[in-house]
Amino acid sequence: MSQKVLLSATEINIILHRLACQLLENHLDFSNTVLIGIQPRGTFVAERLEKILREEYKVKHIDVGFLDITFYRDDFRRGDKTLEATATKINFLIEDKNVVLIDDVLYTGRSINAALTALQSFGRPKDVELLALIDRRFSRHLPIQPNYRGRQVDAINDEKVKVLWKENDGKDVIYLINK
Amino acid sequence: MSELSVNHLLGIKYLKESDIQLIFETADHFKEVINRSIKKVPSLRDITIANIFFENSTRTKLSFELAEKRLSADVINFSAGQSSVKKGETLIDTVNNILSMKVDMVVMRHPNPGAGIFLSKHVNAAIVNAGDGAHEHPTQALLDSYSIREKLGDVANKNVVIVGDILHSRVALSNILALKLQGANVKVCGPKTLIPKYIESLGVEVETDLVNALNWCDVANMLRIQNERLDISYFPTTREYTQQFGVNKKLLNSLGKEIVIMHPGPINRGVEITSDVADSKQSIILNQVENGVAIRMAVIYLLASKIK
Numbered sequence: 001m002s003q004k005v006l007l008s009a010t011e012i013n014i015i016l017h018r019l020a021c022q023l024l025e026n027h028l029d030f031s032n033t034v035l036i037g038i039q040p041r042g043t044f045v046a047e048r049l050e051k052i053l054r055e056e057y058k059v060k061h062i063d064v065g066f067l068d069i070t071f072y073r074d075d076f077r078r079g080d081k082t083l084e085a086t087a088t089k090i091n092f093l094i095e096d097k098n099v100v101l102i103d104d105v106l107y108t109g110r111s112i113n114a115a116l117t118a119l120q121s122f123g124r125p126k127d128v129e130l131l132a133l134i135d136r137r138f139s140r141h142l143p144i145q146p147n148y149r150g151r152q153v154d155a156i157n158d159e160k161v162k163v164l165w166k167e168n169d170g171k172d173v174i175y176l177i178n179k
Numbered sequence: 180m181s182e183l184s185v186n187h188l189l190g191i192k193y194l195k196e197s198d199i200q201l202i203f204e205t206a207d208h209f210k211e212v213i214n215r216s217i218k219k220v221p222s223l224r225d226i227t228i229a230n231i232f233f234e235n236s237t238r239t240k241l242s243f244e245l246a247e248k249r250l251s252a253d254v255i256n257f258s259a260g261q262s263s264v265k266k267g268e269t270l271i272d273t274v275n276n277i278l279s280m281k282v283d284m285v286v287m288r289h290p291n292p293g294a295g296i297f298l299s300k301h302v303n304a305a306i307v308n309a310g311d312g313a314h315e316h317p318t319q320a321l322l323d324s325y326s327i328r329e330k331l332g333d334v335a336n337k338n339v340v341i342v343g344d345i346l347h348s349r350v351a352l353s354n355i356l357a358l359k360l361q362g363a364n365v366k367v368c369g370p371k372t373l374i375p376k377y378i379e380s381l382g383v384e385v386e387t388d389l390v391n392a393l394n395w396c397d398v399a400n401m402l403r404i405q406n407e408r409l410d411i412s413y414f415p416t417t418r419e420y421t422q423q424f425g426v427n428k429k430l431l432n433s434l435g436k437e438i439v440i441m442h443p444g445p446i447n448r449g450v451e452i453t454s455d456v457a458d459s460k461q462s463i464i465l466n467q468v469e470n471g472v473a474i475r476m477a478v479i480y481l482l483a484s485k486i487k
Binding site: 068070071072073076077081082083084085086087088117120121122123 | 181182183204205207208211212215216217219220221222223225250480481483484485486487
């Protein structure tokens with residue numbers, strides 16, 4: 001197993017700022033926009049973006065929610081392990097809102113498909129956009145593309161993209177791991 | 180540890196402490212789901228579940244059926260009253276006939292202790308015991324412990340007294356096993372005639388004085404006198420039972436501390452507890468019912484994920 005650094009902490013920070021600006025450009029004051037981080041690891045991206053928007057771009061209020069997709073996944077009973085759930089925290093209605101789904105790595109698109117189904121339990125959004133920090137090109141199983149992408153990578157199927165966060169793993173870094 | 184150590188839920192006896200924790204953690208997520216405006220998830224859309232009830236049940240059956248439907252499973256119901264069982268069919272034949280229709284899981288209540296265990300050895304489906312005679316009622320015990328955990332934060336080191344007919348109660352046995360497994364202290368209280376001889380071997384103490392028991396406990400689980408199972412007279416009259424083992428508001432107020440009141444239902448109001456106790460804010464009886472659906476969703480989800 002070998003691993004190489006795909007993005008360093010500085011690069012991640014620059015990319016997060018760019019993504020925040022792109023969100024601002026389209027959603028201005030976020031009065032009708034909600035950010036939804038997909039559990040378990042999209043939530044870190046969502047929280048970072050919210051922090052940047054609030055502290056550096058003075059957006060007064062942004063609704064941020066966490067969505068667990070375990071019970072909506074299409075691979076139930078198909079793997080060896082029981083799919084373990086994490087918490088959903090969405091304390092607002094998404095009816096008629098602009099929803100930005102946020103995940104760390106976009107790979108096959110199946111998680112996003114499950115997230116779109118899961119979202120239906122919380123109302124009918126006005127529209128849904130997708131933000132992915134890392135977009136793994138050429139590996140999609142479904143016709144799903146991000147509206148905002150941090151970095152596009154060409155990773156072959158044996159490789160894995162691993163995103164670490166300071167608040168959870170001690171440092172900000174993204175690795176490309178060759179199994 | 181992210182999956183159950185068992186393929187069937189036949190009794191608490193077969194579970195490990197980590198299984199109980201996994202069920203509780205999963206139930207937490209399902210509790211959030213059933214409090215949404217859209218209360219359904221599609222996880223079990225390719226699973227078919229048969230609810231086979233050889234004994235009367237209202238709330239357990241409704242709770243299981245609702246849990247299954249909230250998980251999007253296909254559900255078929257079977258009650259012995261309207262079936263070929265009356266014509267002499269054996270248990271294995273009945274269940275195998277149902278399984279031939281491509282059923283993946285069987286939820287069964289049966290008057291004979293061990294019916295679920297017997298079935299699990301002879302048929303190819305995941306079995307959930309929804310009560311087997313006076314033996315076990317595992318999902319009830321799980322939802323009781325879950326409700327204690329929700330109310331008091333933890334089950335370990337809590338003092339729990341189970342009051343009533345311990346001898347005929349599957350709820351009592353499953354509860355004792357589950358509570359002990361999680362490190363709670365358990366006492367049973369009731370007429371001596373309704374307390375099994377070797378109950379101490381389960382690590383519980385017997386207390387025949389209700390006031391002492393209530394003064395000791397954090398939680399009192401009040402069981403119903405199961406008149407339908409009492410073949411002989413175990414106590415003189417219901418009135419005398421109520422005087423010695425019934426809980427009323429006056430008694431509760433005299434304790435000098437606030438204990439939690441539980442009841443697995445159905446309540447005989449005025450016998451084991453009075454209405455003002457059942458409806459008081461110390462009572463978590465209706466929380467138990469709500470938690471029952473979440474716990475059963477968790478059990479079914481975790482067992483179904485092991486069906487290959």
